[in-house]
Amino acid sequence: MPLFNTITIRTPESVELEFVLAGVGSRAVALTLDYLCLGAGLVGLTLVYSFLLVRLLAVDTVLSIPSETVQLWVTAIAAVLAFFLYIGYFALFETWWYGQTPGKRCAKIRVIRDDGQPERLPQATLRSLLRPIDDILFIGFFCILLSKTEKRVGDWLAGTLVVQTDPVTNSQIRVPERSQAIGKDLLALVEITRLSPDDFATVREFLQRRQAMSPKAKTLVSDQLARRFRGQLGLETLPTEMTTDTFLEAIYFAYQEGN
Known part of the structure; x- marks a missing residue:
């Protein structure tokens, strides 16, 4: 028990x-x-x-x-x-x-x-x-x-x-330099304030938990979140080629910098 x-x-x-x-x-x-x-x-x-x-x-x-x-x-x-x-x-x-x-x-x-x-x-x-x-x-x-x-x-x-x-959710989120650079580009392209605190919390929760997810679940959630926030920010195309994980890291960085 x-x-x-x-x-x-x-x-x-x-x-x-x-x-x-x-x-x-x-x-x-x-x-x-x-x-x-x-x-x-x-x-x-x-x-x-x-x-x-x-x-x-x-x-x-x-x-x-x-x-x-x-x-x-x-x-x-x-x-x-x-x-x-x-x-x-x-x-x-x-x-x-x-x-x-x-x-x-x-x-x-x-x-x-x-x-x-x-x-x-x-x-x-x-x-x-x-x-x-x-x-x-x-x-x-x-x-x-x-x-x-x-x-x-x-x-x-x-x-x-x-x-x-969860010890996983207590871990610090390390945003790679490339994601930070993309995040700065996003701040110049879109109104990051279109994202609510709940949206930011959702991205944060995913980035903290992704290492504990199965590859299939991680890919599924990452794709769905990237598609959702891309539409919410009005981005028809992304500023550069990137993975959905990199895009979410960039959003996380941009939101912190813009608020």
């Missing part, structure tokens, strides 16, 4: 990818570390709140505003900032770090969408908003234990999975 559950996802390019689910232990470690980081931020916010409140109450006679009103407004603003800090911590980190927070990065897990694509801001925000529900009475803990896909309530509604980080 395997120690960890796995799930197989068929990509839009008809290639099956297998992921190892994170498990409740790894997720608990990640959440503990994230709450420590978040707690440090809330402590800092509390110190700023206390300092401002003392200073404002000291000059309430100059402001001609009752001290109770000053305290109420400062407390309300601090509460709103604390809420956005709580929501924003998970949502922004998971968006910028492709499904990872500092805690998830240490625990070597990440969030992906049900279709295998990287998590984006809408999914990350929904998961973050629903986190308090999962934390109440350990609802999320029991959902993870009882679900075959190990999802908490936020995962069900956002359409996401939490998986272990």
